[in-house]
Amino acid sequence: MHTISLDLETFSPTNLATAGVYRYAEDPSFHILLLGYSIDGAPTEVIDLARGEPIPTMILQALTDPVVTKSAFNAAFERVCLSAYLRRHHPDLLAEGFLDPRGWRCTMVWAASLGLPMSLDGAAKALRLPIEKDPVGQKLIRRFSIPGKDGSRVLPSDDPVGWQQYISYNRSDVDVDVQLASRLSRNPILEAEWETYWLDQRINDTGVRIDTQLAAHAVEVDARHRDTCLARAQQLTGLENPNSPIQLKDWLAEHDCVLESLTKTEVEAALETATGEVAEVLRLRQDLSKSSVKKYQAMLAVAGSDGRARGLIQYMGAGRTGRFAGRLIQVQNLPRNHMPDLATARGLLKAGNSDALELLYTPLPDTLSQLIRTAFIPSEGHRFIVADFSAIEARVLAWLAGETGTLQAFREGKDLYCQTASRMFGVPVEKHGANVELRQKGKIAVLACGYGGSVGALKAMGALRMGLDEEELKPLVDAWRDANPMVVQFWHDIEQAAITTTETRTPTQVGRIRLSYRSGCLFITLPSGRELCYPRPRLGENRFGMTSILFDGVDGTTRKWGPIETYGGKLTENLVQATARDLLTHAMQQIGAVGHRIVMHIHDEIVVDEPTNGASIEDIVALMTRLPTWADGLPLDADGYECAFYMKD
Numbered sequence: 001m002h003t004i005s006l007d008l009e010t011f012s013p014t015n016l017a018t019a020g021v022y023r024y025a026e027d028p029s030f031h032i033l034l035l036g037y038s039i040d041g042a043p044t045e046v047i048d049l050a051r052g053e054p055i056p057t058m059i060l061q062a063l064t065d066p067v068v069t070k071s072a073f074n075a076a077f078e079r080v081c082l083s084a085y086l087r088r089h090h091p092d093l094l095a096e097g098f099l100d101p102r103g104w105r106c107t108m109v110w111a112a113s114l115g116l117p118m119s120l121d122g123a124a125k126a127l128r129l130p131i132e133k134d135p136v137g138q139k140l141i142r143r144f145s146i147p148g149k150d151g152s153r154v155l156p157s158d159d160p161v162g163w164q165q166y167i168s169y170n171r172s173d174v175d176v177d178v179q180l181a182s183r184l185s186r187n188p189i190l191e192a193e194w195e196t197y198w199l200d201q202r203i204n205d206t207g208v209r210i211d212t213q214l215a216a217h218a219v220e221v222d223a224r225h226r227d228t229c230l231a232r233a234q235q236l237t238g239l240e241n242p243n244s245p246i247q248l249k250d251w252l253a254e255h256d257c258v259l260e261s262l263t264k265t266e267v268e269a270a271l272e273t274a275t276g277e278v279a280e281v282l283r284l285r286q287d288l289s290k291s292s293v294k295k296y297q298a299m300l301a302v303a304g305s306d307g308r309a310r311g312l313i314q315y316m317g318a319g320r321t322g323r324f325a326g327r328l329i330q331v332q333n334l335p336r337n338h339m340p341d342l343a344t345a346r347g348l349l350k351a352g353n354s355d356a357l358e359l360l361y362t363p364l365p366d367t368l369s370q371l372i373r374t375a376f377i378p379s380e381g382h383r384f385i386v387a388d389f390s391a392i393e394a395r396v397l398a399w400l401a402g403e404t405g406t407l408q409a410f411r412e413g414k415d416l417y418c419q420t421a422s423r424m425f426g427v428p429v430e431k432h433g434a435n436v437e438l439r440q441k442g443k444i445a446v447l448a449c450g451y452g453g454s455v456g457a458l459k460a461m462g463a464l465r466m467g468l469d470e471e472e473l474k475p476l477v478d479a480w481r482d483a484n485p486m487v488v489q490f491w492h493d494i495e496q497a498a499i500t501t502t503e504t505r506t507p508t509q510v511g512r513i514r515l516s517y518r519s520g521c522l523f524i525t526l527p528s529g530r531e532l533c534y535p536r537p538r539l540g541e542n543r544f545g546m547t548s549i550l551f552d553g554v555d556g557t558t559r560k561w562g563p564i565e566t567y568g569g570k571l572t573e574n575l576v577q578a579t580a581r582d583l584l585t586h587a588m589q590q591i592g593a594v595g596h597r598i599v600m601h602i603h604d605e606i607v608v609d610e611p612t613n614g615a616s617i618e619d620i621v622a623l624m625t626r627l628p629t630w631a632d633g634l635p636l637d638a639d640g641y642e643c644a645f646y647m648k649d
Contacts, residue, residue, distance in 0.1 A: 001039050003069040004062050005181065006078050007173040009034040009166060011050075013147050019301045020328045021077050022207070022310035025084035032085050033144065034167060035059075036174040041182075044174040046167050050156050060086075064093050066103045073120045073177045075106035076201060076311070101201035107177055109197055110184045112316035114521070114533040115553050117561055124176050126535070126552070126561055127183050131176050140166045186519050190529060196585045199592055200315045200324075207310035208599040208609070210303045211377045211645070215296040217352040218368050218375070222293040224354055225364050233284045236277050243288050252278065262289070283363075290365035295372050298329045312600065319554065320532055321578040324601065331602050336648050337370040346374045346645065376600070376646035378609050385617055386649065387624045387640035389587075389604040391416055392580045397450055399634045400512060400527075400575060401490035405483075410635040417443040423483035424476075440466060445480040451576075452491050452569020453477075487572075494575070495568030498522065498549050502537040513575060522551065524575065527630045528582040532574060540565070580604065583631065587624040587638075596620065600646075607646065617642055 012030040014023055024030065033050040037059060047053050062068040063082055072078040079099050086094035111123040124131065144166055147153050156163040233242035237251045245262050252259055252270075255278050259266050262285060271282050302309040309329060317325025326332035339345055339361075348357050349371055354364075361367040378384050394416055398406035409419040421429040421442025429435045429442065444466060448457040455473045463473060481488050490510070497508040497515050505517040514525040522537040534551040542548035542565065549571075553564045584604060591606060592598055596615060600607040608620055617640040624638045641649040 001058070001062055001068055003040055003071055004059070005038045005041075005044075005174055005178050006070060006072045006075075006082075007036045007170055007177060008032055008078050008081055009141070009145060009170050010081055011145050011147075011153065013151065015301075018298070018328070020309075020311040021080045022204075023302055023304055025081045026304050030081075030084060032081060034170040036170040038174050038178050041178055044171045044178075046171050048156075048167065050163075060090060060093060063099060066100065069103055069105055071105045071107060071177070071181055073106070073123075073173075073180070074108045075104045076204070079104055079201070080311075098205045101198040101205070104198070104201070105181075105194065106197065106315075107181050107184060109316050110189055111180065112319065113189055113193070113322065114184065114187060115320050115535050115551075117554055118316075120173065120176055120180070122554075122561060123180055127180070129176065129179050129183065131172070131179055136165060137169045137173075140169055187521075187531075187533070193530065196589065197315055199585075199588060200313060202592075203588075203598050203601070204311050204313055206597060206599055206609075207304070207308035208312070208607070209307055209377050209379055210299045210309050211350065211375045212300060212303055212307055214346070214350045214371075215299045215303075215375050217349055218296040218371065219293050219300070220352065221349065221354040221357065222296075222365070222368055225358065226288060229284050229287050233281060233288070236281050236284075242281070242284070248281075248285065252281070257282075264289070287363055287365055290363075290369070292365040292368040292372075295329055295334070296368075296375065299375055302328050319556075320534075321574055321581060322530065322532075323577060323581045326602075331376075331600055334373050334602070335369045337373055338648075339367070339370050342370070342374065342647060346371055373647050374645040376607075378644070382609050382611050382614075383642050383644055384646055385608040385610050385615070385620045385640060385642050386646070387587075387606050387608070387617070387620045387638050389580070389583070389624070390637040390639055392583065392604045392636075393576050394446060394450070395635055395637075396576045396579045396583070397487060397572070399631075400572075400579065401484075401487045402511060403484055403486040407633075407635060410637070415439070417446060420446050420480070420483065424479040441468070441472075441476060444468070445476055449477055449480040449484075450487065451573040452567070491568035491572050493568075494571045495549070498524075498537075498566075498568075498571060499539060499547060502539060502549060524571070526575065526579055526582060528579070528586075528628065529630065530578070530582060532578055534566070542567075583628070583634075583636065586628045587626075590623040590626050591620060594623070596623075610642075 010030065010032050012024045012027045014027040016024045031050070035047040035049060035055060036044055038044045047055055049055070063070065063086070079101065083094060083098040087096065108118055112118050116123045116126050140162065143154050143159070143162060230243065239247045239251060242248055248262065249259055257270055257274060257278050259270060267282055267286055271279060274282055299309060304310065312327055312329055312331050314325040314327045316322055345357065345361055345367055357367060358364050394406070395410055398410070405423060406416070406419065409416060415431050417439050418429040418431055421438040424442060424445065425438055427435050429438045431439060444458060444461055444463050448461040448463070454477050458473050458476065464470065493510045494513065497510050500506070501508050501515040501517050502522055507514060507516045512527045516523050516525070520536055522534040524532045526532065536552045538550050540548050540550045549566050550563050551566065552561065554561055555564060584601065587606060588598060588601065591608065597609045598606055599609045606624060621638050621640045625636050627634060627636055
């Protein structure tokens with residue numbers, strides 16, 4: 001036996017979508033119903049555990065044999081569920097913890113690395129495989145794997161015909177996965193990427209500790225506050241439901257405050273002139289419309305019996321670039337905290353002292369939002385060390401493009417925004433000195449213009465809200481491009497190389513980036529050796545009458561598979577973000593290799609759960625900034641801090 005392809009059908013009263021697979025499999029009523037498997041591509045067999053069939057010894061041994069490759073679509077689900085099964089029924093094979101991720105291969109991750117959908121049916125259709133998933137599958141899952149609203153459960157004996165269909169569905173999933181793996185094998189993933197995937201799985205297995213008392217009190221405090229706000233709004237307006245937009249807009253109109261909608265922007269604008277009861281009602285509307293406790297509720301749903309939240313990071317979750325995405329609590333999208341007395345406010349919330357919170361910190365929903373990060377806490381006897389790359393995308397962009405002025409500024413430890421503004425306007429710019437007013441223009445230009453953005457990008461970045469005038473925007477774009485000619489040239493060179501390779505199917509090279517065509521795909525090789533894949537590339541014409549590059553992919557808005565247009569700036573953004581991601585995974589490998597326990601990583605930041613007498617901030621930063629061999633000449637830098645609860649320094 002070299003490879004075993006697996007698929008499970010399971011039962012648990014815990015909601016998989018909201019609680020995640022770790023909490024789902026931990027439920028005492030969790031059961032594996034069916035286990036479908038194919039050994040080395042042989043015809044699929046299905047073990048009916050729900051009707052008492054045992055898992056054969058050779059399968060059990062394969063699960064713990066590091067030599068045997070275990071393959072599944074979304075392999076994390078199978079690995080965690082089988083871990084729970086072994087702990088309960090075969091503690092001699094696995095007494096605690098989880099099956100070692102090493103040796104597991106995930107065809108979902110593999111598909112995502114090639115720009116394919118992250119669903120088995122979607123990936124199969126995108127590759128035009130001759131086998132499709134059974135369309136009745138979702139109905140069967142709802143019937144046998146999910147309890148009814150009253151908690152009841154349908155057993156195989158209750159519906160023998162449906163159960164045979166479920167067995168067939170399980171078998172077909174394995175068949176599709178085997179065919180998918182065969183097709184994907186034409187474009188293998190680097191072994192280093194599988195190493196990173198295994199590290200990612202170990203991080204998810206470890207999880208991060210949640211202060212469940214704090215989270216529970218946040219939900220309670222918010223509920224009391226909302227009840228108070230609603231009662232006050234009812235008192236002021238006389239409305240049965242002042243939280244209803246229609247009712248509230250009518251009341252406001254009767255009081256000479258006509259609003260087209262009750263969006264955050266419109267309400268804020270109305271508050272600038274509103275007075276008396278109208279102003280109070282609008283402020284109450286703001287409070288009632290803020291959703292500040294959804295993440296606290298997610299924490300309570302996800303936290304296991306040991307208080308740790310697991311499975312929060314999705315490998316290859318951000319599509320083409322290979323960046324990670326958040327799941328369940330969505331740690332990649334946490335509100336920032338800027339309160340000077342964060343610890344004091346946190347202490348009041350943990351104690352459930354809503355009166356003091358409302359007295360000292362207003363508005364309360366904003367306070368609760370700022371305290372979300374603090375619900376993540378280190379293990380007993382530990383503290384968090386948080387290390388974060390400094391301006392990583394700007395450094396990578398300058399390095400790939402050969403923008404020597406920017407690179408030298410980074411090497412000398414100079415402020416990027418000041419240096420950019422200085423090159424744009426031809427005068428010295430100092431962060432706390434000469435021409436400091438130009439730094440903000442340099443900053444907004446760096447953030448908006450690096451990937452081909454123009455006036456629209458500046459507006460989207462909030463240029464007008466920052467005090468820039470409309471007539472300043474186009475000259476600002478022009479000034480940035482004049483000051484960064486190598487970056488502008490890089491956009492054009494990458495675009496032309498992609499067009500040439502797509503049209504002629506011959507390899508091209510742009511600096512450290514190589515482009516090639518094979519298996520019906522455009523591949524762009526990063527300095528790390530990892531490839532970005534653009535399936536079925538072809539040339540078309542954009543709305544400006546210029547040659548454009550089209551490929552098939554998952555639309556970021558509709559989430560549907562179809563044609564996507566790209567261009568030099570967008571390709572550059574993909575390359576920069578992907579390279580920054582590769583630097584992050586290299587840092588994770590360096591930190592993990594010497595035994596430090598990573599519990600989270602958010603964008604360009606790594607959170608280490610470190611004993612109080614363990615490594616220093618400097619130790620972790622040194623590991624994080626150790627350059628990989630492929631990044632010679634890149635001025636990498638990072639900073640760090642330690643904390644007793646997660647926060648933004």
